[in-house]
Amino acid sequence: MLDAYPWQIDTAQRLINLRKQLPHALLLHGRAGLGKYALAQSYAKFLLCESADKSIAACGVCPACHWFEQGAHPDVHVLQPSAMDEVEDSDAKRSAWISVEQVRHAIDFVQLTSHRNGLRIVLIYPAEAMQAGAANALLKTLEEPPENSLLILVSDQMSKLIPTILSRCHLVGFDLPENGPTLAWLQEQGVENAALCLGLAAGSPLRAVTLADADYQTRRRTLLQDLLAAKKTNALLLAERYAKLVNADFSQLLLWLQQWAQDMLAVKLAGRVYYHLDHTEQLHSLALHVKLSLLQLWQQRLQQARAAVAHPLNVQMVLEDILLDYVNLFE
Ligand SMILES: [Zn+2]
Incomplete structure (x- = not known):
């Protein structure tokens, strides 16, 4: 199984099943705090794993898995607002949006041949951080995707994405998990006042952890x-x-x-x-x-x-x- 939270098991299985006929663009959508981006990463790692006998999980020991864990796989590109980058330089200009220029870099990346004769994957999170210009810059690639490329868009607010983006992605929705199992999971994580935090988080488990x-x-x-x-x-x-x-x-x-x-x-x-x-x-x-x-x-x-x-x-x-x-x- 993919590395997944307990409430993501069905979704993870859906993603695994998609592997045989992989779309060129996936949109993982649902409320914030459900671990969508974590599952997107875990899926990318699984797809790129070079172990011969991987059936439903990344092996964790091949060079590809190793690079992925270091955030250094040459065939992965992360597209996110500069405000989310882990940089020490506090003078750097940070933006809450994904710029047109960043999208162009990602498109250039995806046009190249894979370093490992496999897929090239772009992770985009949050996809709604692309304003009209950036979204339009991405559209052409969505319409005519290069061979062996996969864009994984992750969105907390799908309603903010333009319809032409939506219509070109294979949608994978994340539902809110049921309260009972989530409470049990929160308690396992050592969250005090689990019920209160889950209420404040309106049912989103990871948000509840933050709120604790x-x-x-x-x-x-x-x-x-x-x-x-x-x-x-x-x-x-x-x-x-x-x-x-x-x-x-x-x-x-x-x-x-x-x-x-x-x-x-x-x-x-x-x-x-x-x-x-x-x-x-x-x-x-x-x-x-x-x-x-x-x-x-x-x-x-x-x-x-x-x-x-x-x-x-x-x-x-x-x-x-x-x-x-x-x-x-x-x-
Ligand atoms: Zn591996």
Whole structure:
């Protein structure tokens, strides 16, 4: 079997079966935190393994496997935003996007003959980091792929890919695994509060592992304390404090606020919480004091802010609006 997480076994088998009639482009898609890129790597390693008797797994000992593990296989090219490169040079210009130039390099790479008389593989992650120009630069290669080439695109947000890219890829979807086995797996990994973290991660196992981080949990709990003290909260002071704290990660703060809003709504509408399993009682008593219509408005406000997060005008001002609206929910 490919190196795969327990919830990927069926998908891994599908990929193995594809080997006999390998498409020129695969798109692995599904929510973030499901280990799609890890499986893409493991599949690439398997395809490139030079052991004669590999049937369903890379051997791990041939030169190809060895190079792959070192990140040095000559027939593999990774296309990712420069912001994801592991470089020490902090002055280097880092981008969250895959540039047209990077795509052209990848295309040149794929046109060459394989060093090992086999496949040439390009891994593209996240595929949605290709904006229109980069995606269009890739299209021609997708339309007329060179012999013995494979592009593996991996996407957390397939809806952001242009249809002409989608239509030329063989799609492999990753479903959310069931909670029961995932909880067991998280506990095996030593994740404390596995149920809480899985709830916060909306069911994505690897995201849940990240969220179990003690520092992350402390920051989250501090925010929740502030939100719980809504009636006594000075929204402007709070906005000032959080603007300083979160400048680097405004999106995360908005996500927390959105989850808080969603849980207050869920309490009002369905009598249950989804995310804050550690604050169920407090949410119930808080929700008693809030008007449904105002809460829905606040939630919309948060959605708008999150949609605009790539270009926040002024984090503190946006936060002031949001937190004032929040405090006013309880008037
Ligand atoms: Zn091998």
